[in-house]
Amino acid sequence: MNRFTRGLAVAVGVALAATLVAALLELPAAAVYLPGAVAQHLAQSGVEHPVTAVLLNFRGWDTLLEVAVLLLALLTLLTLRGSEAPVAEVEAEPLLQGLARKALPLIILMAGYLFWAGAYRPGGAFQAGAVLAAGAVLLHLAGLLPAWAVPGRLLRLGLILGFLVFLAVAAGLLGQGALLQYPPALAGNLILLIEAGLTLSLGLVLAGLFLFVTGRQA
Amino acid sequence: MSTGLLYALSGVGLFMLGAVGVIVLAHLMRKVLAFNVMGSGAFLVLVGLAQRTGQPDPVPQAMVLTGIVVAVAATALALGLARALHARTGGVTLTQGEDGD
Numbered sequence: 001m002n003r004f005t006r007g008l009a010v011a012v013g014v015a016l017a018a019t020l021v022a023a024l025l026e027l028p029a030a031a032v033y034l035p036g037a038v039a040q041h042l043a044q045s046g047v048e049h050p051v052t053a054v055l056l057n058f059r060g061w062d063t064l065l066e067v068a069v070l071l072l073a074l075l076t077l078l079t080l081r082g083s084e085a086p087v088a089e090v091e092a093e094p095l096l097q098g099l100a101r102k103a104l105p106l107i108i109l110m111a112g113y114l115f116w117a118g119a120y121r122p123g124g125a126f127q128a129g130a131v132l133a134a135g136a137v138l139l140h141l142a143g144l145l146p147a148w149a150v151p152g153r154l155l156r157l158g159l160i161l162g163f164l165v166f167l168a169v170a171a172g173l174l175g176q177g178a179l180l181q182y183p184p185a186l187a188g189n190l191i192l193l194i195e196a197g198l199t200l201s202l203g204l205v206l207a208g209l210f211l212f213v214t215g216r217q218a
Numbered sequence: 219m220s221t222g223l224l225y226a227l228s229g230v231g232l233f234m235l236g237a238v239g240v241i242v243l244a245h246l247m248r249k250v251l252a253f254n255v256m257g258s259g260a261f262l263v264l265v266g267l268a269q270r271t272g273q274p275d276p277v278p279q280a281m282v283l284t285g286i287v288v289a290v291a292a293t294a295l296a297l298g299l300a301r302a303l304h305a306r307t308g309g310v311t312l313t314q315g316e317d318g319d
Binding site (some may be wrong): 006009012013014017020028029050051053055063073074076077130150190205213 | 223226227230231233234235237238241242263267268271273274275276277279280281284285287288290291292294295297298299301302
């Protein structure tokens with residue numbers, strides 16, 4: 001890429017930013033007051049935290065598809081395996097291994113707390129799953145957990161469990177008239193069930209995005 | 219000017235930086251990183267703009283949370299594709315007009 005095209009790209013970028021800034025400054029107030037609508041229906045959502053209520057109740061459909069997208073990305077990565085050069089093995093560092101061993105129980109405790117806290121304060125399945133996955137990656141980098149080969153039956157089940165639970169709840173509630181419309185009396189328990197499955201599966205999927213890729217190819 | 223609007227304007231800046239980076243940078247990993255900067259800018263615009271009246275809005279926050287997770291998956295996929303390209307061609311940039319396999 002020569003200097004001219006580079007300069008052109010920068011000029012177009014600056015023009016784009018200027019247009020966007022002008023648009024943002026001109027923007028009228030939103031026609032629908034969404035925080036009000038969420039607060040109004042929060043009591044029927046089964047949870048006390050508005051973001052969790054939006055994620056798993058009011059817009060549960062988005063979250064269901066999001067989990068499907070994650071699985072799709074993981075499946076695509078799995079099909080790509082085999083052609084890459086192997087990643088160099090990490091030297092086992094005693095200090096890092098000791099720290100990782102000490103940190104692991106705290107990581108699991110933290111994930112459990114985040115999962116539970118999602119009902120009434122910031123937290124939830126995605127944060128808990130991300131913490132679990134970070135724990136797995138930490139163990140792998142410390143040389144305590146080998147990279148994952150082709151997933152066996154148990155790991156496959158773990159990877160899709162969250163999605164299957166979510167899908168089963170969605171299918172079971174189709175009789176309500178709208179997709180993922182929980183009966184208010186059951187909403188809290190159903191969300192807890194979905195979040196429990198998602199915490200486990202998201203932890204495995206996010207860890208898999210790293211651990212399936214770094215393995216030595218046979 | 220409210221704090222929310224300031225966040226949104228910073229988001230525009232990040233988005234622009236990322237967009238120029240995606241076009242200008244040749245190395246695929248840099249492109250992926252620039253794409254992530256773009257995404258972060260878009261998230262900041264969404265969250266910042268929604269709370270420019272001072273009240274945080276849970277709906278865009280949930281959307282951004284969804285977006286962050288999808289962005290992680292997309293980044294992993296993009297890096298996997300870049301590795302596969304490297305394994306096949308030995309290169310880490312997109313070249314034009316050559317007959318690859």
